[in-house]
Amino acid sequence: MHIKNTMMGLLVLCVCSQAFAQGNQSAKRRGLFQGSAPAEASGEKSPLSLKSKQRGKADFSSRLSHGDLADVKLKDGKTYTRLLIPGVEAVGEPGMPELPRREELIRIPAGAKVKLVIDSVSWQDIDGEVELPPVQPPLPDARGPNGEKPDTQIPFVKNASVYASDTFLNPEPVSLGGVVRIRGREYVQIIYTPVSYNPAKKTVKVASAVEWHLDLQEPKEIKRRRHDRLMPDEGDALDARTSEDIEAEMPLDNVVPVDSSNLENQDASPSPDLVSVKYDADYLIITPDAFADEIAPFAEWKHKKGFKTYVATLTEVGGTTEAAIKAYIQDVYNNNSVILSFV
Numbered sequence: 001m002h003i004k005n006t007m008m009g010l011l012v013l014c015v016c017s018q019a020f021a022q023g024n025q026s027a028k029r030r031g032l033f034q035g036s037a038p039a040e041a042s043g044e045k046s047p048l049s050l051k052s053k054q055r056g057k058a059d060f061s062s063r064l065s066h067g068d069l070a071d072v073k074l075k076d077g078k079t080y081t082r083l084l085i086p087g088v089e090a091v092g093e094p095g096m097p098e099l100p101r102r103e104e105l106i107r108i109p110a111g112a113k114v115k116l117v118i119d120s121v122s123w124q125d126i127d128g129e130v131e132l133p134p135v136q137p138p139l140p141d142a143r144g145p146n147g148e149k150p151d152t153q154i155p156f157v158k159n160a161s162v163y164a165s166d167t168f169l170n171p172e173p174v175s176l177g178g179v180v181r182i183r184g185r186e187y188v189q190i191i192y193t194p195v196s197y198n199p200a201k202k203t204v205k206v207a208s209a210v211e212w213h214l215d216l217q218e219p220k221e222i223k224r225r226r227h228d229r230l231m232p233d234e235g236d237a238l239d240a241r242t243s244e245d246i247e248a249e250m251p252l253d254n255v256v257p258v259d260s261s262n263l264e265n266q267d268a269s270p271s272p273d274l275v276s277v278k279y280d281a282d283y284l285i286i287t288p289d290a291f292a293d294e295i296a297p298f299a300e301w302k303h304k305k306g307f308k309t310y311v312a313t314l315t316e317v318g319g320t321t322e323a324a325i326k327a328y329i330q331d332v333y334n335n336n337s338v339i340l341s342f343v
Helices: 243-248 260-264 289-304 322-335
Strands: 024-031 048-054 057-063 068-073 079-084 089-092 099-107 113-125 174-182 185-192 195-198 203-217 283-287 309-313
Touching: 099 195, 113 174, 283 289, 283 322, 289 309
Parallel strands: 283 309
Antiparallel strands: 024 068, 048 057, 057 203, 068 079, 089 099, 099 185, 113 203, 174 185, 195 203
């Protein structure tokens, strides 16, 4: 089961698509930059790249060289201009202007405090007036209790006060989100918004190149974790850690050795002792007191297979309520010396 919801403090965003906009996009398209290739042919993926890293600092670059402007007519009868940028989605709240946005996780040293610093930005103005389309609510994909379809005639939404505001939205092309912890690994969320838009003046400027870095204030002591078998050693996220950071976080090799002959015949040798301290377990079993003896053979079998197993009765948990059990699991997860993988 999932022990902890790792995504904290994120806004619920509606992804904009042709269906959501409820409009017909015409064939009239033009390049975002002079002489740029069509967005579909660019093959560009993530615009964020790691340039260099050293202890306490990682330098990044965000570049945007391709994109399209496409005219789209919406339900209000007006023609808007949509920005199509490879690797960047147009997202936002209903009624707000569609602004390209990409979120990316970057691996950081455990316990590090993070500060994002923008070193330089190259802005390019888009010629002429550009009115970005407002985000529209998604079409409901559900049915009522009797199988009836919901009303698909969603009214057109446009935030008039925002579209009348004489200020640039998204003034910073790169910003810092929250720190996310996923199975003992720590990541920082980077929010990339390369387009800044003034709705009242209908002007758009694009950050074609951004140089920025992360300042990483690392803790004096790092609590090593046991290797997590459910998480691959190498991920596809950008990694701001240095070789010294990686070595300092190297998981402890304290897996209970597995005797393959014992797996064939569980009675071939005595079962090893179960974990006596709950904070040393990666396999936690919670059981009513009356079933503790019945669950023991299963727990010993799991322990023999290599899981550091601990059995907790409801008396130890402190109650039979959902709140008591949740609090117990949360305590074990937060204070464990290893990765709690199963409950």
